[in-house]
Amino acid sequence: MSDETRPRVKPTLMRPGGMIPEASAPVVTPLMPSVVYASETPDALDDQYEGRARGYTYARExxxxxxxxxxxxxxxxxxxxxxxxxxxxxxxxxxxxxxxxxxxxxxxxxxxxxxxxxxxxxxxxxxxxxxxxxxxxxxxxxxxxxxxxxxxxxxxxxxxxxxxxxxxxxxxxxxxxxxxxxxxxxxxxxxxxxxxxxxxxxxxxxxxxxxxxxxxxxxxxxxxxxxxxxxxxxxxxxxxxxxxxxxxxxxxxxxxxLTFGLRFERAQANARALADHLARQTGLKQVLYPTRDDHPDRARAQAVLRGQGGHMVTFELEGGRAAANAFAKGASDLAFAPTLGDVGTTLSHPASSSHRALTPEARAAIGISEGTFRVSVGLEETEALLAAIDKGLAAARDAG
CATH class of the missing domain: 3.40.640.10 (Type I PLP-dependent aspartate aminotransferase-like (Major domain))
Known part of the structure:
Protein backbone atom coordinates (compact mmCIF):
# COMPACT_ATOMS: atom_id res chain seq x y z
CA MET A 1 0.00 0.00 0.00
CA SER A 2 1.43 3.35 -1.04
CA ASP A 3 1.56 6.40 1.21
CA GLU A 4 -1.09 8.00 -0.98
CA THR A 5 -3.59 5.18 -0.45
CA ARG A 6 -2.76 4.47 3.27
CA PRO A 7 -5.71 5.43 5.52
CA ARG A 8 -4.96 8.59 7.40
CA VAL A 9 -5.29 8.54 11.23
CA LYS A 10 -6.68 11.74 12.66
CA PRO A 11 -4.32 13.37 15.17
CA THR A 12 -7.21 13.80 17.62
CA LEU A 13 -7.11 10.03 18.28
CA MET A 14 -3.59 10.18 19.70
CA ARG A 15 -3.34 9.90 23.49
CA PRO A 16 -0.97 12.81 24.30
CA GLY A 17 -2.52 16.26 24.55
CA GLY A 18 -5.76 15.28 26.29
CA MET A 19 -5.72 18.28 28.65
CA ILE A 20 -6.49 21.68 27.19
CA PRO A 21 -4.53 24.62 28.67
CA GLU A 22 -6.85 27.17 30.22
CA ALA A 23 -6.58 30.63 31.76
CA SER A 24 -9.07 29.63 34.48
CA ALA A 25 -9.37 26.67 36.84
CA PRO A 26 -12.39 24.54 37.80
CA VAL A 27 -13.97 25.26 41.19
CA VAL A 28 -14.95 21.60 41.57
CA THR A 29 -12.18 19.00 41.48
CA PRO A 30 -12.36 17.21 38.12
CA LEU A 31 -12.86 13.45 38.07
CA MET A 32 -9.64 11.99 36.67
CA PRO A 33 -10.02 8.26 35.98
CA SER A 34 -6.80 7.83 34.00
CA VAL A 35 -4.87 4.71 34.99
CA VAL A 36 -1.59 5.85 33.44
CA TYR A 37 0.27 9.15 33.13
CA ALA A 38 2.79 10.06 30.46
CA SER A 39 6.21 11.58 31.20
CA GLU A 40 8.45 13.40 28.72
CA THR A 41 11.63 11.34 29.11
CA PRO A 42 13.19 8.59 31.26
CA ASP A 43 15.07 11.34 33.10
CA ALA A 44 11.78 13.09 33.85
CA LEU A 45 10.36 9.81 35.18
CA ASP A 46 13.42 9.40 37.39
CA ASP A 47 12.78 12.88 38.77
CA GLN A 48 9.26 11.90 39.72
CA TYR A 49 10.19 8.61 41.39
CA GLU A 50 13.12 10.18 43.21
CA GLY A 51 11.13 13.13 44.52
CA ARG A 52 12.63 15.97 42.48
CA ALA A 53 9.41 16.58 40.56
CA ARG A 54 5.72 16.09 41.20
CA GLY A 55 3.70 13.84 38.97
CA TYR A 56 1.80 10.60 38.60
CA THR A 57 2.81 7.40 36.84
CA TYR A 58 0.33 4.58 37.42
CA ALA A 59 -2.92 4.81 39.38
CA ARG A 60 -1.98 2.02 41.78
CA GLU A 61 0.86 4.27 42.93
CA LEU A 258 -17.28 19.36 52.12
CA THR A 259 -20.47 19.09 54.22
CA PHE A 260 -18.98 16.90 56.95
CA GLY A 261 -19.00 19.57 59.66
CA LEU A 262 -22.64 20.48 59.07
CA ARG A 263 -23.69 16.84 58.93
CA PHE A 264 -21.81 16.00 62.12
CA GLU A 265 -23.50 18.77 64.10
CA ARG A 266 -26.98 17.89 62.85
CA ALA A 267 -26.53 14.15 63.45
CA GLN A 268 -25.06 14.77 66.90
CA ALA A 269 -28.01 16.96 67.90
CA ASN A 270 -30.40 14.23 66.77
CA ALA A 271 -28.39 11.58 68.62
CA ARG A 272 -28.58 13.50 71.90
CA ALA A 273 -32.32 13.92 71.50
CA LEU A 274 -32.73 10.23 70.67
CA ALA A 275 -30.68 9.06 73.66
CA ASP A 276 -32.70 11.18 76.06
CA HIS A 277 -35.95 10.00 74.47
CA LEU A 278 -34.96 6.34 74.70
CA ALA A 279 -34.03 6.72 78.36
CA ARG A 280 -37.65 7.65 79.11
CA GLN A 281 -39.12 4.57 77.41
CA THR A 282 -40.07 1.18 78.85
CA GLY A 283 -38.83 -2.17 77.59
CA LEU A 284 -35.16 -1.14 77.53
CA LYS A 285 -32.38 -2.49 79.72
CA GLN A 286 -29.94 0.35 79.01
CA VAL A 287 -29.22 3.35 76.80
CA LEU A 288 -25.64 4.37 76.03
CA TYR A 289 -24.57 7.83 74.88
CA PRO A 290 -21.30 9.50 75.93
CA THR A 291 -22.69 12.80 77.24
CA ARG A 292 -25.40 11.28 79.43
CA ASP A 293 -24.83 11.25 83.18
CA ASP A 294 -25.53 7.50 83.32
CA HIS A 295 -22.78 6.59 80.84
CA PRO A 296 -20.25 4.27 82.55
CA ASP A 297 -17.32 6.40 81.33
CA ARG A 298 -18.96 9.79 81.79
CA ALA A 299 -15.94 11.56 83.34
CA ARG A 300 -13.55 10.19 80.74
CA ALA A 301 -15.97 11.09 77.94
CA GLN A 302 -15.95 14.70 79.13
CA ALA A 303 -12.15 14.79 79.19
CA VAL A 304 -11.58 13.07 75.84
CA LEU A 305 -14.56 14.21 73.78
CA ARG A 306 -14.78 17.71 75.31
CA GLY A 307 -18.53 17.85 75.30
CA GLN A 308 -19.05 16.08 71.97
CA GLY A 309 -21.20 12.96 72.04
CA GLY A 310 -21.09 11.97 68.39
CA HIS A 311 -23.80 10.53 66.20
CA MET A 312 -24.01 7.01 67.60
CA VAL A 313 -26.50 5.71 70.19
CA THR A 314 -26.65 2.17 71.53
CA PHE A 315 -29.49 0.59 73.48
CA GLU A 316 -30.50 -2.85 74.68
CA LEU A 317 -34.02 -4.19 74.38
CA GLU A 318 -35.63 -6.54 76.82
CA GLY A 319 -36.82 -9.73 75.15
CA GLY A 320 -33.73 -10.83 73.19
CA ARG A 321 -33.85 -11.87 69.52
CA ALA A 322 -37.66 -11.95 69.31
CA ALA A 323 -37.84 -8.35 70.43
CA ALA A 324 -34.98 -7.44 68.08
CA ASN A 325 -36.79 -8.90 65.07
CA ALA A 326 -40.00 -7.10 66.02
CA PHE A 327 -38.20 -3.80 66.55
CA ALA A 328 -36.46 -3.94 63.15
CA LYS A 329 -39.76 -4.68 61.42
CA GLY A 330 -41.66 -2.06 63.38
CA ALA A 331 -39.10 0.68 62.71
CA SER A 332 -39.52 0.16 58.97
CA ASP A 333 -39.11 3.87 58.20
CA LEU A 334 -35.43 3.48 59.13
CA ALA A 335 -32.96 1.33 57.23
CA PHE A 336 -31.86 -1.84 59.01
CA ALA A 337 -28.37 -1.98 57.57
CA PRO A 338 -24.86 -2.79 58.88
CA THR A 339 -23.31 0.62 58.28
CA LEU A 340 -22.91 3.99 59.94
CA GLY A 341 -22.49 7.63 58.97
CA ASP A 342 -25.19 7.92 56.31
CA VAL A 343 -27.36 11.02 55.93
CA GLY A 344 -30.26 8.79 56.97
CA THR A 345 -30.50 6.95 60.29
CA THR A 346 -29.52 3.30 60.11
CA LEU A 347 -30.12 0.51 62.61
CA SER A 348 -27.51 -2.18 63.21
CA HIS A 349 -27.86 -5.40 65.21
CA PRO A 350 -24.28 -6.33 66.15
CA ALA A 351 -25.06 -9.93 67.11
CA SER A 352 -26.23 -10.66 63.56
CA SER A 353 -23.82 -8.37 61.66
CA SER A 354 -20.58 -6.74 62.81
CA HIS A 355 -19.94 -9.15 65.72
CA ARG A 356 -21.63 -12.28 64.41
CA ALA A 357 -18.29 -14.12 64.22
CA LEU A 358 -18.00 -14.00 68.03
CA THR A 359 -19.57 -16.65 70.23
CA PRO A 360 -22.55 -15.58 72.35
CA GLU A 361 -20.25 -15.82 75.37
CA ALA A 362 -17.63 -13.57 73.76
CA ARG A 363 -20.29 -11.04 72.80
CA ALA A 364 -21.72 -11.06 76.31
CA ALA A 365 -18.26 -10.45 77.74
CA ILE A 366 -18.05 -7.11 75.92
CA GLY A 367 -21.66 -6.12 76.55
CA ILE A 368 -23.45 -7.23 73.38
CA SER A 369 -26.68 -9.20 73.65
CA GLU A 370 -29.36 -10.31 71.22
CA GLY A 371 -31.28 -7.20 72.25
CA THR A 372 -28.46 -4.75 71.49
CA PHE A 373 -28.99 -2.21 68.72
CA ARG A 374 -26.56 0.42 67.50
CA VAL A 375 -28.15 3.47 65.90
CA SER A 376 -26.20 5.60 63.46
CA VAL A 377 -28.24 8.76 63.68
CA GLY A 378 -28.86 10.76 60.53
CA LEU A 379 -30.19 14.14 59.49
CA GLU A 380 -33.96 13.58 59.64
CA GLU A 381 -36.30 15.96 61.40
CA THR A 382 -35.99 15.02 65.05
CA GLU A 383 -39.68 14.37 65.64
CA ALA A 384 -39.88 12.10 62.59
CA LEU A 385 -36.87 10.11 63.84
CA LEU A 386 -38.35 9.67 67.32
CA ALA A 387 -41.69 8.62 65.84
CA ALA A 388 -40.00 5.96 63.72
CA ILE A 389 -38.11 4.62 66.74
CA ASP A 390 -41.30 4.58 68.81
CA LYS A 391 -42.99 2.35 66.21
CA GLY A 392 -40.19 -0.13 66.59
CA LEU A 393 -40.29 -0.02 70.39
CA ALA A 394 -44.04 -0.58 70.39
CA ALA A 395 -43.60 -3.62 68.17
CA ALA A 396 -40.84 -4.96 70.42
CA ARG A 397 -43.02 -4.58 73.52
CA ASP A 398 -45.90 -6.36 71.77
CA ALA A 399 -43.55 -9.22 70.87
CA GLY A 400 -42.71 -9.69 74.55
Whole structure:
Protein backbone atom coordinates (compact mmCIF):
# COMPACT_ATOMS: atom_id res chain seq x y z
CA MET A 1 0.00 0.00 0.00
CA SER A 2 1.43 3.35 -1.04
CA ASP A 3 1.56 6.40 1.21
CA GLU A 4 -1.09 8.00 -0.98
CA THR A 5 -3.59 5.18 -0.45
CA ARG A 6 -2.76 4.47 3.27
CA PRO A 7 -5.71 5.43 5.52
CA ARG A 8 -4.96 8.59 7.40
CA VAL A 9 -5.29 8.54 11.23
CA LYS A 10 -6.68 11.74 12.66
CA PRO A 11 -4.32 13.37 15.17
CA THR A 12 -7.21 13.80 17.62
CA LEU A 13 -7.11 10.03 18.28
CA MET A 14 -3.59 10.18 19.70
CA ARG A 15 -3.34 9.90 23.49
CA PRO A 16 -0.97 12.81 24.30
CA GLY A 17 -2.52 16.26 24.55
CA GLY A 18 -5.76 15.28 26.29
CA MET A 19 -5.72 18.28 28.65
CA ILE A 20 -6.49 21.68 27.19
CA PRO A 21 -4.53 24.62 28.67
CA GLU A 22 -6.85 27.17 30.22
CA ALA A 23 -6.58 30.63 31.76
CA SER A 24 -9.07 29.63 34.48
CA ALA A 25 -9.37 26.67 36.84
CA PRO A 26 -12.39 24.54 37.80
CA VAL A 27 -13.97 25.26 41.19
CA VAL A 28 -14.95 21.60 41.57
CA THR A 29 -12.18 19.00 41.48
CA PRO A 30 -12.36 17.21 38.12
CA LEU A 31 -12.86 13.45 38.07
CA MET A 32 -9.64 11.99 36.67
CA PRO A 33 -10.02 8.26 35.98
CA SER A 34 -6.80 7.83 34.00
CA VAL A 35 -4.87 4.71 34.99
CA VAL A 36 -1.59 5.85 33.44
CA TYR A 37 0.27 9.15 33.13
CA ALA A 38 2.79 10.06 30.46
CA SER A 39 6.21 11.58 31.20
CA GLU A 40 8.45 13.40 28.72
CA THR A 41 11.63 11.34 29.11
CA PRO A 42 13.19 8.59 31.26
CA ASP A 43 15.07 11.34 33.10
CA ALA A 44 11.78 13.09 33.85
CA LEU A 45 10.36 9.81 35.18
CA ASP A 46 13.42 9.40 37.39
CA ASP A 47 12.78 12.88 38.77
CA GLN A 48 9.26 11.90 39.72
CA TYR A 49 10.19 8.61 41.39
CA GLU A 50 13.12 10.18 43.21
CA GLY A 51 11.13 13.13 44.52
CA ARG A 52 12.63 15.97 42.48
CA ALA A 53 9.41 16.58 40.56
CA ARG A 54 5.72 16.09 41.20
CA GLY A 55 3.70 13.84 38.97
CA TYR A 56 1.80 10.60 38.60
CA THR A 57 2.81 7.40 36.84
CA TYR A 58 0.33 4.58 37.42
CA ALA A 59 -2.92 4.81 39.38
CA ARG A 60 -1.98 2.02 41.78
CA GLU A 61 0.86 4.27 42.93
CA UNK A 62 -1.43 7.28 43.37
CA UNK A 63 -3.76 9.50 41.38
CA UNK A 64 -5.03 13.09 41.64
CA UNK A 65 -8.46 12.39 43.13
CA UNK A 66 -6.95 10.28 45.91
CA UNK A 67 -4.37 12.94 46.70
CA UNK A 68 -6.92 15.75 46.85
CA UNK A 69 -9.11 13.71 49.22
CA UNK A 70 -6.14 12.69 51.36
CA UNK A 71 -5.03 16.30 51.82
CA UNK A 72 -8.53 17.31 52.94
CA UNK A 73 -8.64 14.55 55.57
CA UNK A 74 -5.07 15.41 56.60
CA UNK A 75 -6.25 18.94 57.37
CA UNK A 76 -9.12 17.64 59.52
CA UNK A 77 -6.84 15.38 61.56
CA UNK A 78 -3.91 17.80 61.75
CA UNK A 79 -1.39 15.44 60.18
CA UNK A 80 0.39 15.36 56.82
CA UNK A 81 0.93 12.68 54.22
CA UNK A 82 -2.19 10.57 54.60
CA UNK A 83 -2.90 7.78 52.13
CA UNK A 84 -6.35 6.93 50.76
CA UNK A 85 -7.03 3.21 50.40
CA UNK A 86 -9.77 1.10 48.85
CA UNK A 87 -11.59 0.58 52.18
CA UNK A 88 -11.34 1.17 55.88
CA UNK A 89 -10.10 -2.38 56.41
CA UNK A 90 -7.50 -1.79 53.69
CA UNK A 91 -6.21 1.10 55.82
CA UNK A 92 -6.12 -1.09 58.94
CA UNK A 93 -4.36 -3.87 57.03
CA UNK A 94 -1.80 -1.51 55.49
CA UNK A 95 -0.93 -0.08 58.91
CA UNK A 96 -0.57 -3.48 60.58
CA UNK A 97 1.07 -5.49 57.82
CA UNK A 98 3.10 -2.68 56.33
CA UNK A 99 4.90 -2.21 59.63
CA UNK A 100 4.77 -5.52 61.55
CA UNK A 101 6.72 -8.62 60.67
CA UNK A 102 6.79 -12.23 61.86
CA UNK A 103 7.78 -12.32 65.51
CA UNK A 104 6.17 -8.98 66.36
CA UNK A 105 3.26 -8.70 68.78
CA UNK A 106 0.20 -6.43 68.53
CA UNK A 107 -2.22 -5.50 71.31
CA UNK A 108 -5.74 -4.58 70.24
CA UNK A 109 -8.73 -3.22 72.10
CA UNK A 110 -11.23 -5.98 72.77
CA UNK A 111 -14.10 -3.96 71.29
CA UNK A 112 -12.63 -3.14 67.89
CA UNK A 113 -14.74 -3.27 64.74
CA UNK A 114 -15.67 -6.90 64.00
CA UNK A 115 -13.40 -7.36 60.98
CA UNK A 116 -10.49 -5.77 62.84
CA UNK A 117 -11.08 -8.34 65.57
CA UNK A 118 -11.03 -11.13 63.00
CA UNK A 119 -7.78 -9.78 61.54
CA UNK A 120 -6.29 -9.79 65.03
CA UNK A 121 -7.60 -13.21 66.01
CA UNK A 122 -7.14 -15.20 62.82
CA UNK A 123 -5.13 -13.57 60.04
CA UNK A 124 -2.15 -11.96 61.78
CA UNK A 125 -1.32 -15.05 63.89
CA UNK A 126 -1.15 -17.33 60.86
CA UNK A 127 1.41 -14.93 59.39
CA UNK A 128 3.56 -15.11 62.51
CA UNK A 129 2.37 -11.86 64.13
CA UNK A 130 1.11 -12.64 67.63
CA UNK A 131 -1.85 -10.69 69.02
CA UNK A 132 -3.56 -10.06 72.33
CA UNK A 133 -6.90 -8.35 72.98
CA UNK A 134 -7.35 -6.25 76.12
CA UNK A 135 -9.81 -3.83 77.67
CA UNK A 136 -9.03 -0.42 76.18
CA UNK A 137 -10.94 1.36 78.94
CA UNK A 138 -8.22 0.24 81.37
CA UNK A 139 -4.59 1.22 80.70
CA UNK A 140 -3.46 -1.35 83.27
CA UNK A 141 -5.11 -4.10 81.22
CA UNK A 142 -3.26 -2.87 78.14
CA UNK A 143 -0.01 -2.75 80.15
CA UNK A 144 -0.50 -6.33 81.29
CA UNK A 145 -0.87 -7.43 77.66
CA UNK A 146 2.40 -5.84 76.48
CA UNK A 147 5.45 -7.98 75.75
CA UNK A 148 9.04 -7.11 74.91
CA UNK A 149 8.24 -7.80 71.25
CA UNK A 150 5.06 -5.66 71.18
CA UNK A 151 5.23 -3.39 68.13
CA UNK A 152 1.95 -1.51 68.37
CA UNK A 153 -1.33 -1.01 70.20
CA UNK A 154 -4.50 -0.59 68.10
CA UNK A 155 -7.54 1.02 69.70
CA UNK A 156 -10.69 2.96 68.91
CA UNK A 157 -11.44 6.05 71.01
CA UNK A 158 -15.09 5.06 71.36
CA UNK A 159 -15.83 1.36 71.10
CA UNK A 160 -18.18 -0.25 68.62
CA UNK A 161 -20.99 -0.81 69.52
CA UNK A 162 -21.00 -0.29 73.30
CA UNK A 163 -19.68 3.31 73.17
CA UNK A 164 -17.12 2.79 75.94
CA UNK A 165 -14.39 5.44 76.12
CA UNK A 166 -10.75 4.35 75.91
CA UNK A 167 -8.30 5.38 78.62
CA UNK A 168 -6.55 7.63 76.15
CA UNK A 169 -4.21 9.41 78.55
CA UNK A 170 -3.11 6.21 80.23
CA UNK A 171 -2.59 4.25 77.01
CA UNK A 172 -0.74 7.08 75.27
CA UNK A 173 1.61 7.50 78.24
CA UNK A 174 2.18 3.75 78.38
CA UNK A 175 3.02 3.50 74.67
CA UNK A 176 5.39 6.47 74.85
CA UNK A 177 7.16 4.98 77.87
CA UNK A 178 7.54 1.52 76.30
CA UNK A 179 8.39 2.71 72.79
CA UNK A 180 5.28 1.08 71.33
CA UNK A 181 3.38 2.61 68.40
CA UNK A 182 -0.12 3.84 69.20
CA UNK A 183 -2.55 3.32 66.33
CA UNK A 184 -5.98 4.95 66.64
CA UNK A 185 -8.92 4.07 64.42
CA UNK A 186 -10.85 7.34 64.62
CA UNK A 187 -13.75 6.32 62.37
CA UNK A 188 -16.40 6.17 65.08
CA UNK A 189 -15.40 9.43 66.73
CA UNK A 190 -14.31 11.48 63.71
CA UNK A 191 -11.92 14.45 63.90
CA UNK A 192 -14.87 16.71 64.76
CA UNK A 193 -14.86 15.12 68.21
CA UNK A 194 -11.25 13.93 68.60
CA UNK A 195 -7.97 14.86 66.92
CA UNK A 196 -6.16 11.56 67.35
CA UNK A 197 -2.64 13.00 67.16
CA UNK A 198 -3.47 15.26 70.11
CA UNK A 199 -4.02 12.09 72.14
CA UNK A 200 -0.68 10.55 71.28
CA UNK A 201 -1.47 8.65 68.08
CA UNK A 202 1.50 7.67 65.92
CA UNK A 203 -0.80 6.36 63.21
CA UNK A 204 -4.41 7.40 62.51
CA UNK A 205 -6.97 5.39 60.54
CA UNK A 206 -10.39 6.16 59.09
CA UNK A 207 -13.03 4.27 57.23
CA UNK A 208 -13.90 7.16 54.92
CA UNK A 209 -16.92 5.10 53.87
CA UNK A 210 -18.67 6.22 57.04
CA UNK A 211 -19.39 9.76 58.27
CA UNK A 212 -16.56 11.51 56.43
CA UNK A 213 -18.04 10.65 53.02
CA UNK A 214 -21.47 10.34 54.56
CA UNK A 215 -23.77 9.08 51.83
CA UNK A 216 -23.28 5.28 51.70
CA UNK A 217 -22.09 5.44 48.12
CA UNK A 218 -18.32 4.99 48.42
CA UNK A 219 -15.97 2.43 49.98
CA UNK A 220 -12.68 4.04 51.06
CA UNK A 221 -10.14 4.23 53.86
CA UNK A 222 -7.40 6.64 54.96
CA UNK A 223 -4.26 6.08 57.01
CA UNK A 224 -1.55 8.51 58.10
CA UNK A 225 1.67 8.15 60.11
CA UNK A 226 3.66 10.91 61.81
CA UNK A 227 6.99 9.19 61.11
CA UNK A 228 8.00 9.43 57.40
CA UNK A 229 9.59 5.96 57.53
CA UNK A 230 6.35 4.45 58.78
CA UNK A 231 4.44 6.32 56.10
CA UNK A 232 6.77 4.85 53.45
CA UNK A 233 6.32 1.33 54.81
CA UNK A 234 2.53 1.66 54.83
CA UNK A 235 2.46 3.15 51.33
CA UNK A 236 4.76 0.50 49.89
CA UNK A 237 2.57 -2.28 51.28
CA UNK A 238 -0.62 -0.65 49.97
CA UNK A 239 0.86 -0.07 46.50
CA UNK A 240 2.36 -3.56 46.26
CA UNK A 241 -0.82 -5.33 47.34
CA UNK A 242 -3.09 -3.12 45.24
CA UNK A 243 -5.16 -1.46 47.96
CA UNK A 244 -5.91 1.23 45.39
CA UNK A 245 -8.93 3.54 45.73
CA UNK A 246 -11.24 4.29 42.83
CA UNK A 247 -10.95 7.85 41.45
CA UNK A 248 -14.73 8.04 41.27
CA UNK A 249 -15.12 7.01 44.92
CA UNK A 250 -12.50 9.60 45.90
CA UNK A 251 -14.32 12.26 43.91
CA UNK A 252 -17.64 11.41 45.58
CA UNK A 253 -16.01 11.29 49.02
CA UNK A 254 -14.45 14.72 48.55
CA UNK A 255 -17.87 16.06 47.63
CA UNK A 256 -19.34 14.54 50.77
CA UNK A 257 -16.49 15.73 52.95
CA LEU A 258 -17.28 19.36 52.12
CA THR A 259 -20.47 19.09 54.22
CA PHE A 260 -18.98 16.90 56.95
CA GLY A 261 -19.00 19.57 59.66
CA LEU A 262 -22.64 20.48 59.07
CA ARG A 263 -23.69 16.84 58.93
CA PHE A 264 -21.81 16.00 62.12
CA GLU A 265 -23.50 18.77 64.10
CA ARG A 266 -26.98 17.89 62.85
CA ALA A 267 -26.53 14.15 63.45
CA GLN A 268 -25.06 14.77 66.90
CA ALA A 269 -28.01 16.96 67.90
CA ASN A 270 -30.40 14.23 66.77
CA ALA A 271 -28.39 11.58 68.62
CA ARG A 272 -28.58 13.50 71.90
CA ALA A 273 -32.32 13.92 71.50
CA LEU A 274 -32.73 10.23 70.67
CA ALA A 275 -30.68 9.06 73.66
CA ASP A 276 -32.70 11.18 76.06
CA HIS A 277 -35.95 10.00 74.47
CA LEU A 278 -34.96 6.34 74.70
CA ALA A 279 -34.03 6.72 78.36
CA ARG A 280 -37.65 7.65 79.11
CA GLN A 281 -39.12 4.57 77.41
CA THR A 282 -40.07 1.18 78.85
CA GLY A 283 -38.83 -2.17 77.59
CA LEU A 284 -35.16 -1.14 77.53
CA LYS A 285 -32.38 -2.49 79.72
CA GLN A 286 -29.94 0.35 79.01
CA VAL A 287 -29.22 3.35 76.80
CA LEU A 288 -25.64 4.37 76.03
CA TYR A 289 -24.57 7.83 74.88
CA PRO A 290 -21.30 9.50 75.93
CA THR A 291 -22.69 12.80 77.24
CA ARG A 292 -25.40 11.28 79.43
CA ASP A 293 -24.83 11.25 83.18
CA ASP A 294 -25.53 7.50 83.32
CA HIS A 295 -22.78 6.59 80.84
CA PRO A 296 -20.25 4.27 82.55
CA ASP A 297 -17.32 6.40 81.33
CA ARG A 298 -18.96 9.79 81.79
CA ALA A 299 -15.94 11.56 83.34
CA ARG A 300 -13.55 10.19 80.74
CA ALA A 301 -15.97 11.09 77.94
CA GLN A 302 -15.95 14.70 79.13
CA ALA A 303 -12.15 14.79 79.19
CA VAL A 304 -11.58 13.07 75.84
CA LEU A 305 -14.56 14.21 73.78
CA ARG A 306 -14.78 17.71 75.31
CA GLY A 307 -18.53 17.85 75.30
CA GLN A 308 -19.05 16.08 71.97
CA GLY A 309 -21.20 12.96 72.04
CA GLY A 310 -21.09 11.97 68.39
CA HIS A 311 -23.80 10.53 66.20
CA MET A 312 -24.01 7.01 67.60
CA VAL A 313 -26.50 5.71 70.19
CA THR A 314 -26.65 2.17 71.53
CA PHE A 315 -29.49 0.59 73.48
CA GLU A 316 -30.50 -2.85 74.68
CA LEU A 317 -34.02 -4.19 74.38
CA GLU A 318 -35.63 -6.54 76.82
CA GLY A 319 -36.82 -9.73 75.15
CA GLY A 320 -33.73 -10.83 73.19
CA ARG A 321 -33.85 -11.87 69.52
CA ALA A 322 -37.66 -11.95 69.31
CA ALA A 323 -37.84 -8.35 70.43
CA ALA A 324 -34.98 -7.44 68.08
CA ASN A 325 -36.79 -8.90 65.07
CA ALA A 326 -40.00 -7.10 66.02
CA PHE A 327 -38.20 -3.80 66.55
CA ALA A 328 -36.46 -3.94 63.15
CA LYS A 329 -39.76 -4.68 61.42
CA GLY A 330 -41.66 -2.06 63.38
CA ALA A 331 -39.10 0.68 62.71
CA SER A 332 -39.52 0.16 58.97
CA ASP A 333 -39.11 3.87 58.20
CA LEU A 334 -35.43 3.48 59.13
CA ALA A 335 -32.96 1.33 57.23
CA PHE A 336 -31.86 -1.84 59.01
CA ALA A 337 -28.37 -1.98 57.57
CA PRO A 338 -24.86 -2.79 58.88
CA THR A 339 -23.31 0.62 58.28
CA LEU A 340 -22.91 3.99 59.94
CA GLY A 341 -22.49 7.63 58.97
CA ASP A 342 -25.19 7.92 56.31
CA VAL A 343 -27.36 11.02 55.93
CA GLY A 344 -30.26 8.79 56.97
CA THR A 345 -30.50 6.95 60.29
CA THR A 346 -29.52 3.30 60.11
CA LEU A 347 -30.12 0.51 62.61
CA SER A 348 -27.51 -2.18 63.21
CA HIS A 349 -27.86 -5.40 65.21
CA PRO A 350 -24.28 -6.33 66.15
CA ALA A 351 -25.06 -9.93 67.11
CA SER A 352 -26.23 -10.66 63.56
CA SER A 353 -23.82 -8.37 61.66
CA SER A 354 -20.58 -6.74 62.81
CA HIS A 355 -19.94 -9.15 65.72
CA ARG A 356 -21.63 -12.28 64.41
CA ALA A 357 -18.29 -14.12 64.22
CA LEU A 358 -18.00 -14.00 68.03
CA THR A 359 -19.57 -16.65 70.23
CA PRO A 360 -22.55 -15.58 72.35
CA GLU A 361 -20.25 -15.82 75.37
CA ALA A 362 -17.63 -13.57 73.76
CA ARG A 363 -20.29 -11.04 72.80
CA ALA A 364 -21.72 -11.06 76.31
CA ALA A 365 -18.26 -10.45 77.74
CA ILE A 366 -18.05 -7.11 75.92
CA GLY A 367 -21.66 -6.12 76.55
CA ILE A 368 -23.45 -7.23 73.38
CA SER A 369 -26.68 -9.20 73.65
CA GLU A 370 -29.36 -10.31 71.22
CA GLY A 371 -31.28 -7.20 72.25
CA THR A 372 -28.46 -4.75 71.49
CA PHE A 373 -28.99 -2.21 68.72
CA ARG A 374 -26.56 0.42 67.50
CA VAL A 375 -28.15 3.47 65.90
CA SER A 376 -26.20 5.60 63.46
CA VAL A 377 -28.24 8.76 63.68
CA GLY A 378 -28.86 10.76 60.53
CA LEU A 379 -30.19 14.14 59.49
CA GLU A 380 -33.96 13.58 59.64
CA GLU A 381 -36.30 15.96 61.40
CA THR A 382 -35.99 15.02 65.05
CA GLU A 383 -39.68 14.37 65.64
CA ALA A 384 -39.88 12.10 62.59
CA LEU A 385 -36.87 10.11 63.84
CA LEU A 386 -38.35 9.67 67.32
CA ALA A 387 -41.69 8.62 65.84
CA ALA A 388 -40.00 5.96 63.72
CA ILE A 389 -38.11 4.62 66.74
CA ASP A 390 -41.30 4.58 68.81
CA LYS A 391 -42.99 2.35 66.21
CA GLY A 392 -40.19 -0.13 66.59
CA LEU A 393 -40.29 -0.02 70.39
CA ALA A 394 -44.04 -0.58 70.39
CA ALA A 395 -43.60 -3.62 68.17
CA ALA A 396 -40.84 -4.96 70.42
CA ARG A 397 -43.02 -4.58 73.52
CA ASP A 398 -45.90 -6.36 71.77
CA ALA A 399 -43.55 -9.22 70.87
CA GLY A 400 -42.71 -9.69 74.55
Missing amino acids: GHPNAEVLARRIDALEGIEGGLVTASGMAAVTAALMGICRAGDHVVGGDQLYGRSLRLMREDLPRLGIETTLADQTDAEAIAAALRPETRMVLIEVVSNPTLRIADMAGIAALCAERGVLLVIDNTFTTPAAVKAVEHGADIVIHSVTKLLAGHSDVTLGWVAAKDPELKTAITNFAVTTGLTPSPFDCWLAERGL
